[in-house]
Amino acid sequence: MTKDKKYSIKSTGKETLEKWFRLMTVGRLLDDRAPNYLKQAIGWSYHAPYAGHDGIQLAIGQLFNRETDHLFPYYRDMLTAISSGLSPEEVIYNGISKDIDVAGGGRHMSNHFAKPEWNIHNVSSSTGNHTLHAVGVARAMKKYKTPGIAISSQGESSVSEGYVYEAINGASNEKLPVLFVFQDNGYGISVPKKDQTARRKVADNFTGFKNLRIIHCNGKDVFDSMNTLEEARRHIEENEEPVIVQANCVRIHSHSNSDAHDLYRDDFELNYVKDYDPLAKYRRLLIRYKRFSDEELIAIEEEMKQEVKKAHKAGMAAPDPSPDSIHDFVIPEPYIPEKYTDGTHNQKGDAKKFIVGLNETLKAEFRHNPDTYIWGQDVAYKEKGGIFNVTKGMQQEFGIERVFNAPIAEDFIMGTANGMSRFNDKIRIVIEGAEFADYFWPAMEAFVETTHEYWRTKGQFSPNITIRLASGGYIGGGLYHSQSIEGSITTFPGVRVVYPSFADDAAGLMRTCMRSRGLNFYMEPKALYNSPKAATPIPDDFEVPFGKARIRREGEDLTIVTYGNTTHMCLEAAGKISEEDGATVEVLDLRSLIPLDMDAVLTSVKKTGKILVVHEDKVFSGFGGEIAAQITDQAFEYLDGPVKRVGSTFTPVGFNRILEGAILPNTEKILTAARDLLEY
Amino acid sequence: MKKIGIVYSFNTNKTSKIAKRIADAVEGTAKVEMINVEEITAEQFQKFDNLICGTATWFDGELPNHWDEFVPDIEDMDLKGKNIAIFGLGDQKGYPENFLDGMGILAEILEAQGARIVGFTSNEGYNYESSRAEKGDQFCGLGIDYESQGSKNKERVNAWVKKLKMEFK
Numbered sequence: 001m002t003k004d005k006k007y008s009i010k011s012t013g014k015e016t017l018e019k020w021f022r023l024m025t026v027g028r029l030l031d032d033r034a035p036n037y038l039k040q041a042i043g044w045s046y047h048a049p050y051a052g053h054d055g056i057q058l059a060i061g062q063l064f065n066r067e068t069d070h071l072f073p074y075y076r077d078m079l080t081a082i083s084s085g086l087s088p089e090e091v092i093y094n095g096i097s098k099d100i101d102v103a104g105g106g107r108h109m110s111n112h113f114a115k116p117e118w119n120i121h122n123v124s125s126s127t128g129n130h131t132l133h134a135v136g137v138a139r140a141m142k143k144y145k146t147p148g149i150a151i152s153s154q155g156e157s158s159v160s161e162g163y164v165y166e167a168i169n170g171a172s173n174e175k176l177p178v179l180f181v182f183q184d185n186g187y188g189i190s191v192p193k194k195d196q197t198a199r200r201k202v203a204d205n206f207t208g209f210k211n212l213r214i215i216h217c218n219g220k221d222v223f224d225s226m227n228t229l230e231e232a233r234r235h236i237e238e239n240e241e242p243v244i245v246q247a248n249c250v251r252i253h254s255h256s257n258s259d260a261h262d263l264y265r266d267d268f269e270l271n272y273v274k275d276y277d278p279l280a281k282y283r284r285l286l287i288r289y290k291r292f293s294d295e296e297l298i299a300i301e302e303e304m305k306q307e308v309k310k311a312h313k314a315g316m317a318a319p320d321p322s323p324d325s326i327h328d329f330v331i332p333e334p335y336i337p338e339k340y341t342d343g344t345h346n347q348k349g350d351a352k353k354f355i356v357g358l359n360e361t362l363k364a365e366f367r368h369n370p371d372t373y374i375w376g377q378d379v380a381y382k383e384k385g386g387i388f389n390v391t392k393g394m395q396q397e398f399g400i401e402r403v404f405n406a407p408i409a410e411d412f413i414m415g416t417a418n419g420m421s422r423f424n425d426k427i428r429i430v431i432e433g434a435e436f437a438d439y440f441w442p443a444m445e446a447f448v449e450t451t452h453e454y455w456r457t458k459g460q461f462s463p464n465i466t467i468r469l470a471s472g473g474y475i476g477g478g479l480y481h482s483q484s485i486e487g488s489i490t491t492f493p494g495v496r497v498v499y500p501s502f503a504d505d506a507a508g509l510m511r512t513c514m515r516s517r518g519l520n521f522y523m524e525p526k527a528l529y530n531s532p533k534a535a536t537p538i539p540d541d542f543e544v545p546f547g548k549a550r551i552r553r554e555g556e557d558l559t560i561v562t563y564g565n566t567t568h569m570c571l572e573a574a575g576k577i578s579e580e581d582g583a584t585v586e587v588l589d590l591r592s593l594i595p596l597d598m599d600a601v602l603t604s605v606k607k608t609g610k611i612l613v614v615h616e617d618k619v620f621s622g623f624g625g626e627i628a629a630q631i632t633d634q635a636f637e638y639l640d641g642p643v644k645r646v647g648s649t650f651t652p653v654g655f656n657r658i659l660e661g662a663i664l665p666n667t668e669k670i671l672t673a674a675r676d677l678l679e680y
Numbered sequence: 681m682k683k684i685g686i687v688y689s690f691n692t693n694k695t696s697k698i699a700k701r702i703a704d705a706v707e708g709t710a711k712v713e714m715i716n717v718e719e720i721t722a723e724q725f726q727k728f729d730n731l732i733c734g735t736a737t738w739f740d741g742e743l744p745n746h747w748d749e750f751v752p753d754i755e756d757m758d759l760k761g762k763n764i765a766i767f768g769l770g771d772q773k774g775y776p777e778n779f780l781d782g783m784g785i786l787a788e789i790l791e792a793q794g795a796r797i798v799g800f801t802s803n804e805g806y807n808y809e810s811s812r813a814e815k816g817d818q819f820c821g822l823g824i825d826y827e828s829q830g831s832k833n834k835e836r837v838n839a840w841v842k843k844l845k846m847e848f849k
Contacts, residue, residue, distance in 0.1 A: 008752055010756070200775070200777050221748065250739070276745055289752060
């Protein structure tokens with residue numbers, strides 16, 4: 001099947017044939033050796049053998065050009081990594097999780113081969129989610145008009161994941177230079193592919209997509225794989241559209257070393273797949289067509305064995321990561337404001353609304369940095385600029401290349417932001433993660449993945465993204481237009497979380513987010529967008545550092561710690577107490593939840609001795625629980641009463657205004673709790 | 681009739697049985713020579729003007745290794761004037777999307793080198809979804825399905841050989 005194709009056993013140069021044989025041989029030696037490390041309790045506890053995928057994996061690596069391309073291998077892609085240039089030492093360092101592992105110093109699971117320095121990306125174990133990253137980086141390649149393609153590789157069963165559909169749909173719609181390779185070995189662990197989808201060849205499920213070519217090849221055959229991938233690259237470059245290559249492979253061994261395939265595969269099948277061992281086939285061809293003698297191949301095999309032995313010794317001598325390093329690279333250092341060091345100002349003049357503060361800052365930062373982008377559902381169409389018009393006028397000023405709509409696919413919005421930020425470290429991306437925070441849940445997988453990146457790569461990749469979300473209730477929005485989701489979001493290391501309650505802080509925090517490296521989660525209390533209560537004067541260059549709470553009202557008798565919508569209720573309650581009870585209440589607006597300004601909280605607690613934590617989210621498992629726990633841990637001896645909390649009931653938010661009122665916190669509830677506490 | 685070369689893998693079970701059955705049916709009309717495709721040379725293949733090739737379909741529609749590894753040689757051959765009949769083994773129930781694909785692929789390769797493919801048969805009586813061996817309402821050879829229609833093998837082989845006797849020279 002190689003006629004008129006670039007590569008064939010007869011026409012390919014001997015030097016190339018030898019290079020391939022060396023790569024395949026050393027790869028298989030490592031693949032076969034990997035389980036021994038587990039047996040000897042050295043490491044490599046996860047190993048997904050690639051034997052049977054040799055043809056396509058060799059070809060992916062040979063196709064990959066580290067100068068122009070981006071490669072997203074999956075956990076079975078050992079030969080892909082070797083063929084792309086990883087040395088046997090580098091493979092072993094990753095396998096046994098050594099500090100000098102180029103993927104990320106042993107932080108990520110074994111068999112997740114990567115070398116970010118060469119654009120061989122460090123990908124998740126959440127199988128197939130890197131399709132979104134490949135699409136994202138391809139979007140950047142297209143926008144910056146650079147040559148090359150993004151190559152995503154995965155098993156056929158992971159195509160069942162919804163985000164893979166989203167990725168392929170996006171690549172097709174945006175006509176992006178992405179090569180999706182499906183390595184089809186017939187199984188997802190023990191699940192036969194007939195249980196995944198109706199067609200045996202899952203790539204054919206995408207035949208109705210526009211701007212997309214689908215090519216099938218024999219992934220067990222070196223020449224067919226090489227020719228197919230060359231054809232795929234040519235098609236992508238000439239037609240500026242993505243390609244799917246489905247490579248038929250066999251899985252000679254179990255899924256991984258925690259799987260026992262003889263529980264679900266009979267002897268006939270196991271012999272059948274062994275009969276099509278791609279390396280054995282390639283070796284037979286070299287001899288049959290007299291390109292190499294058996295003696296020559298034996299000599300190469302012996303040389304490769306020595307190379308692997310040498311790599312093994314280097315691996316065993318390599319240092320382990322230090323336990324002291326665990327807090328390194330959780331999140332990059334943020335931008336530090338020089339002028340507004342504590343995030344306050346003395347600006348006088350007209351008050352600007354919260355929404356104006358956001359809109360003007362986004363525009364100012366887009367003018368300041370040409371490598372800024374924003375997308376999301378509904379962010380830009382004619383005169384519309386977001387569901388609440390936060391981005392109004394941006395597309396008109398900055399163009400569709402930088403300000404654009406996304407499909408209703410939150411995982412895609414988030415995942416492609418991750419991917420696009422891989423293109424270079426200068427890019428700053430803002431996304432509207434969903435129309436409302438309530439709809440962000442489909443993006444959680446991509447979000448969680450993104451929180452890991454900086455740590456997992458040991459600082460080699462920082463996703464520089466700000467996720468904006470219209471949050472909270474008080475608009476009669478019911479269960480899906482009222483959620484405050486920070487209680488969930490703040491459980492993930494690797495993201496900063498901010499929740500301003502005034503226009504100036506909204507502007508200042510947005511500027512700091514957009515100038516910082518790393519991942520930011522920006523919650524916008526949508527009930528305050530146009531509220532006169534939240535309007536303030538805003539200096540044009542205002543910046544608010546992360547982790548700096550702001551005292552919005554000073555007091556001596558009680559501290560209320562709050563953020564977002566409830567800040568205004570707390571201020572109102574504090575005013576009433578002052579007027580009616582003669583006590584003074586300090587209201588501390590956290591602004592940032594991560595990093596959390598516990599110094600400010602503790603300072604205030606030590607002054608007042610009483611503390612009420614108020615937020616809109618549910619009290620049960622809400623973020624206030626963390627604050628309360630830290631106070632009792634660090635300032636117990638200063639307390640004159642229990643740490644009390646006010647927030648939502650442990651129910652969804654009802655649509656009927658009577659229900660909403662009963663569920664969400666309000667000034668009266670805060671007043672009652674504050675007065676109870678003042679009684680101590 | 682000139683001597684017929686029957687080419688297939690000797691390491692197969694079902695394909696070998698059918699090859700022998702065909703050889704028995706041909707006996708008396710022409711001499712036959714059985715050749716193992718795993719060891720065949722280009723010269724051996726080209727010495728026949730009448731050939732019968734047997735192949736299964738592997739995986740989701742592939743030629744078995746033993747044929748695939750001979751393809752680079754075939755691609756350098758001039759097969760003009762050669763009459764080649766193919767029998768294919770498939771599983772229409774288990775693999776309805778790729779029934780007899782191996783036979784279709786082999787026919788395409790041989791035809792591209794100038795061979796005249798003979799021994800087409802009707803696809804009536806088979807139940808599958810798609811096949812690379814399908815040419816209109818015919819297969820480009822004899823379709824054998826041990827898994828679900830094994831009882832028809834004898835009858836199908838005999839009818840096919842009868843047809844070949846007229847189409848071979």
